[in-house]
Amino acid sequence: MRADSAGSRPRAAALDPRAPTRIRAAALAGLAVLAAIVPATLPSYWLTIATLALIYAIMAMGLNLLMGYTGLDSLGQAAFFGLGSYGLAILLVKDGVGWWSAALAAVVLGTAGAAVLGLIAVRLRGLYFLLVTLAMGQVLWGADYRWGTFTGGANGLELGGGRPSPWFYSDANFYYFTLGIFAAVAALVSLVIASPFGLTLRGIREREVRCQTLGYRTYIHKYVAFILAGVAAAVAGILNAAYNGIASPSDLSIDQSFTAMLMVILGGAGTMAGPVVGAVVMTALKYELSTLWVDYWPIILGVIYVLATVYLPNGIVTGAAGLLSRAGAPKRAVEQEPAGEGGPAAGGARGARDRRGPGPQWTVSPRPHAGGRQQGLR
Amino acid sequence: MLGGVSKAFGDLRVLTDIDLSVGAGQRVGIIGLNGAGKTTLFHVISGLEPPTRGRVVLFGREVTRTSPSGRAALGLSRTFQVTLLYPRLTVRENVEVALLGSTYRRYRLRLWRPLRTHGDLRTRSRELLETFGLWPLANVEVRHLSYGHQRQLEITLAIAVDPALLLLDEPTAGLSVAEMAAMRRLLASLPRHLTVLVVEHHLEVIFELVERVLVLHQGSIIMDGPPSAVRTDRQVQDLYFGAHAAAQVARQTGGGVLNADRRDEWTKGQADRREEWNRGH
Ligand SMILES: Nc1ncnc2c1ncn2[C@@H]1O[C@H](COP(=O)(O)OP(=O)(O)OP(=O)(O)O)[C@@H](O)[C@H]1O
Ligand SMILES: [Mg+2]
Numbered sequence: 001m002r003a004d005s006a007g008s009r010p011r012a013a014a015l016d017p018r019a020p021t022r023i024r025a026a027a028l029a030g031l032a033v034l035a036a037i038v039p040a041t042l043p044s045y046w047l048t049i050a051t052l053a054l055i056y057a058i059m060a061m062g063l064n065l066l067m068g069y070t071g072l073d074s075l076g077q078a079a080f081f082g083l084g085s086y087g088l089a090i091l092l093v094k095d096g097v098g099w100w101s102a103a104l105a106a107v108v109l110g111t112a113g114a115a116v117l118g119l120i121a122v123r124l125r126g127l128y129f130l131l132v133t134l135a136m137g138q139v140l141w142g143a144d145y146r147w148g149t150f151t152g153g154a155n156g157l158e159l160g161g162g163r164p165s166p167w168f169y170s171d172a173n174f175y176y177f178t179l180g181i182f183a184a185v186a187a188l189v190s191l192v193i194a195s196p197f198g199l200t201l202r203g204i205r206e207r208e209v210r211c212q213t214l215g216y217r218t219y220i221h222k223y224v225a226f227i228l229a230g231v232a233a234a235v236a237g238i239l240n241a242a243y244n245g246i247a248s249p250s251d252l253s254i255d256q257s258f259t260a261m262l263m264v265i266l267g268g269a270g271t272m273a274g275p276v277v278g279a280v281v282m283t284a285l286k287y288e289l290s291t292l293w294v295d296y297w298p299i300i301l302g303v304i305y306v307l308a309t310v311y312l313p314n315g316i317v318t319g320a321a322g323l324l325s326r327a328g329a330p331k332r333a334v335e336q337e338p339a340g341e342g343g344p345a346a347g348g349a350r351g352a353r354d355r356r357g358p359g360p361q362w363t364v365s366p367r368p369h370a371g372g373r374q375q376g377l378r
Numbered sequence: 379m380l381g382g383v384s385k386a387f388g389d390l391r392v393l394t395d396i397d398l399s400v401g402a403g404q405r406v407g408i409i410g411l412n413g414a415g416k417t418t419l420f421h422v423i424s425g426l427e428p429p430t431r432g433r434v435v436l437f438g439r440e441v442t443r444t445s446p447s448g449r450a451a452l453g454l455s456r457t458f459q460v461t462l463l464y465p466r467l468t469v470r471e472n473v474e475v476a477l478l479g480s481t482y483r484r485y486r487l488r489l490w491r492p493l494r495t496h497g498d499l500r501t502r503s504r505e506l507l508e509t510f511g512l513w514p515l516a517n518v519e520v521r522h523l524s525y526g527h528q529r530q531l532e533i534t535l536a537i538a539v540d541p542a543l544l545l546l547d548e549p550t551a552g553l554s555v556a557e558m559a560a561m562r563r564l565l566a567s568l569p570r571h572l573t574v575l576v577v578e579h580h581l582e583v584i585f586e587l588v589e590r591v592l593v594l595h596q597g598s599i600i601m602d603g604p605p606s607a608v609r610t611d612r613q614v615q616d617l618y619f620g621a622h623a624a625a626q627v628a629r630q631t632g633g634g635v636l637n638a639d640r641r642d643e644w645t646k647g648q649a650d651r652r653e654e655w656n657r658g659h
Contacts, residue, residue, distance in 0.1 A: 194492035196478055196499070199467075203475035206464035213424055214539055215450035215480025 035179055039172035045287075051175045053283040054182040055239045060263040060275030061189045062232020067261070068270030069193065070225045071205030072122070076133030077260045079117065079140045080230040082252035083110040084237025086144070089157040089247035094150075099164040103238050110234020111227060118226035122219050125208075134254065141252040156248030163242050178239055185232060190272055192228065201225055205270075233260070258301060259286075266308045268315025277316050385418055385597075386430045392418045393597045396432070402542070405574045407584035407605070410594035411617065416577040417459055419594070420545050423575075424456045425449045437542065450480045455541030457532045459548045459577075465521035469512055469531060472520055473503040476538035503538075510534045510564060526557030530564055537568075544568070546576040550583055562586075585609065593617070 038050050059077060066072045087106030091097040097105065117136050124132055144151045151157060161169075168174050192198050203211050204218050211218050241247045250256060259282060267278025285304070290297050312319050385393040392415045400406055410416050421427035423434060425446040434442045441449050464472050477485065477499055485499040494500065507513040510530055515523065520531065529549060536544055550561050558580075565587055568574060578584040584591065584605070591608040593601035595617060601608055608614055 191490055191492075194494075195489050196474075196482075196487050196493050196496065197489055199471060199475055199493055200478050202467060202471075203464050203478075206466055207462055209426065209446075210458075210462045210464070210535070211475070211479065212446040213426070213450055213456055214476050214535065215447050215482075216478075217445070217447045 032183075036176075039175050044171060047171055047175055049284055049287050051171070051178050051243060052240075052287075053280045054175075054178045055236050055243065056260070056263060056283055057276045057279035058182055058185050058239070059233045059236035059260050060267070060279045061185060062229040062236075063260050064264045064269060064271075064275040065189060065192065065201070065225050065232075066229040067264050068268075068274065069198065069201040069205060070222055071208075072125075072222060072226070073130050073261065074121075074133040074226075074229065075130050075254070075257045075261060076117070076121075076135075076137040077229065077233045078137040078252050078254065078256035079133075080110045080114055080233035081237035081240070081256055081260075082137075082140055082144070082247075083113045084234030085241035085247040085251045086151060086157065086237075087234070088238045088241050089159050089162070090151070092159055092162060093157060099162075099242075103164075103242075106238050107231065107234055110237070111231050113234075114227045114230025118223050118230070122222040122226055134257070137252065137254060137257050141249065141254070144249050144252055152247075153249070156246045159241060159245050159247070162245045168242075174243060178243070181235065181239065185235065186272075186276075189232075193272060197221070197224075202270075255298060255301070258305075262301060262305055262308070264315075266304065266312065266315060268317035268319075271315065271317045274315050274317040281316070385415070385422055385427060391597060393422065393429075396597075396599060398592070398599065400543075400573060400575065402573055403571055404590060405588040406576070407588035407591045408575060408577045408594055409579070409581065409584060409591060409608075409614075414594040415597045416594055417547055420456060420547050420575075420577065423545060424454060447480075450539065450541075453480075453542035454545070455536040455539050455543070456545035457536045457547055457549065459551060461525075461528045461532050463520045463528060463531060463535070466519060468517050468519055469523065469527075470503050470507060470516040472531060473506055473534060473538050474499060476535040477502055480539045506534055506538055509567075510537075511560070524557075526553050526560065529553060529557070529561060533564060541572070543573045544575070546574065546578075548577050548579065550578065550580050581609075 035050075039047055042050065059081060063074060063077050066074050084106050087109040088102050091102035091105055092099065095102075117133075121129055121132050121136070145153055163169055163174065168177060200211070200216065200221055204216070204221055208218050237247075237251060240251065263278035263282050264275050265278070266281060267276065268274030282304075285300070286297060289300055308315075314322075385391075396419065408416050408419070418427065422429050423436075425434075425441070425444060425448070429442065432442075433440060436449060436454055437452050439452065441452070444452075464475060467475065474493065478487075485496060485502070487496065487499075504513065504516070507516055510533070512527065512531060512534060515527060520528065523531065529552075533546065533549060536546075546565075549565060550558055553561055562583060565576075565583070574588070576584065576587060578587075589604060591601075591603065591605050592599050593608060593611075593614050601611060601614060
């Protein structure tokens with residue numbers, strides 16, 4: 001996972017959170033330049049893909065806080081994506097609100113939605129959490145059809161343009177606008193990850209019970225992560241509606257949630273770059289493949305899911321970082337990290353892990369009932 | 379501390395009418411056979427399992443319905459019999475997660491600033507790791523740590539929150555001889571003002587650490603007294619060397635059928651055990 005040869009390999013460094021800051025900064029600057037010249041160098045078809053990839057990356061980065069860092073797998077991000085897109089559409093079309101106010105209100109709507117639904121969801125864990133988030137998305141999706149006169153039903157709701165001002169109607173300009181928001185969200189997310197709060201999220205992901213016995217009211221932390229993920233999805237929904245000029249039922253569909261989840265898994269959950277890579281790959285695939293087989297996208301999603309789980313269980317980013325570090329350094333040193341104030345490199349830390357053998361026999365009390373049943377607590 | 383506490387899992391009665399009161403600064407050992415209910419007792423005290431009946435009082439406060447985190451905030455901390463660490467975080471991150479638990483107010487946290495710029499928190503985690511001899515491993519991910527080091531870290535996390543009452547569930551279980559020596563040093567170095575409850579199968583470890591021993595048998599406290607009294611008690615000896623022994627053999631042979639070489643092994647083991655017991659006197 002760690003590239004200890006990061007110094008000589010900028011690509012690895014960009015993926016590796018522990019690489020020296022200067023190299024990371026250089027890699028980031030390089031990526032920024034690449035992103036900036038997209039409109040000038042790529043045909044408009046690819047500009048569309050790039051814009052959508054950035055929009056989806058915003059949603060995926062938020063979801064990654066929940067999935068990758070807190071350990072809560074949500075299949076309900078479509079709910080907040082849809083609250084963003086429909087919030088914008090309804091306010092613009094039905095209420096004639098100005099674009100920026102409508103967008104702000106839609107963000108607030110998404111946040112409020114996450115705050116309400118989160119109250120229920122974060123009390124649950126694992127499969128139950130997954131199912132409840134799935135249900136939340138489905139309820140909103142159903143509501144969209146039920147109140148069709150208000151939401152446009154199956155036809156969606158056209159925004160009649162839907163971008164803030166004439167300047168944004170140039171696709172290159174809208175791309176830059178999206179890129180700016182993407183950068184802001186990425187900066188915020190990396191701030192959260194590096195903060196003390198980010199560490200507590202990872203602690204909850206690893207062992208929630210231990211966190212509780214150490215004094216964490218873990219549901220508060222999970223609740224905050226849930227809301228942050230919801231806000232990111234709402235922002236993405238707003239941008240998507242503005243870009244496409246329509247809020248459509250597919251915004252709220254299970255496909256949408258599943259796609260977001262897959263971006264995180266495919267790219268690499270629990271890494272900063274993972275969801276971005278996942279969003280780019282998935283968006284490109286979606287557009288390339290669906291021009292060939294329009295109706296097969298759900299099937300393709302399923303196949304990608306299976307392939308990713310089997311061949312890239314930790315995601316592209318983690319896999320690539322692993323490959324690069326292995327190529328760069330024959331013996332992968334687990335213990336290396338340029339620690340802040342010179343943390344020592346440790347030798348001989350591995351190996352003795354399975355030494356639970358029957359030492360002096362009677363002193364060891366083998367636990368026949370330690371397996372399975374109550375493992376989590378003991 | 380515990381008043382008439384009972385705990386049942388369905389029909390299985392694990393704890394029956396436990397009354398227990400521990401004074402501040404006391405160190406109490408709890409011994410008993412496998413399945414006696416020792417770990418369950420700790421779960422009830424720390425709030426991970428609600429008692430079926432009875433009350434739990436910590437530091438003069440009724441906490442029977444308080445969450446585990448609420449009890450931790452009062453100054454309770456515990457370790458787990460099966461190591462419960464954060465496997466994909468480094469040793470230092472493990473300690474820092476602990477420090478950010480019930481003691482987070484002691485550090486000037488700035489949520490918008492990266493963790494590594496929080497000087498006082500970093501200093502404290504380093505101090506703790508140095509104290510417990512884990513500093514050389516600070517940047518190793520815990521899943522790559524040896525079992526002995528994991529057990530030490532288990533205690534380090536519990537101590538990091540600066541508790542007033544510490545529950546240790548079999549700190550030496552499964553350790554090698556060398557790891558065992560390190561663990562005994564660590565246990566001996568625990569601050570004196572700390573109230574400690576320790577479950578332990580190694581009698582010599584418990585007798586050198588505590589001033590009071592409880593014997594738990596089938597969910598009841600059958601004996602409560604100073605180590606010297608417990609050590610010489612006939613009933614305890616029988617239990618510990620009779621039933622405990624038989625139970626272990628039964629388990630090792632997969633359900634009670636003794637085969638010849640197993641029996642040899644066992645007889646020898648029991649002789650060693652007797653010897654150790656007598657040396658303890
Ligand atoms: N969650 C649970 N559900 C059902 N039965 C349980 C549960 N936890 C413990 N038990 C049962 O309660 C009894 C006491 O278990 P406990 O773990 O408290 O024993 P112990 O004294 O800690 O034993 P050991 O020395 O093996 O650690 C055992 O029979 C065990 O199988
Ligand atoms: Mg136990």
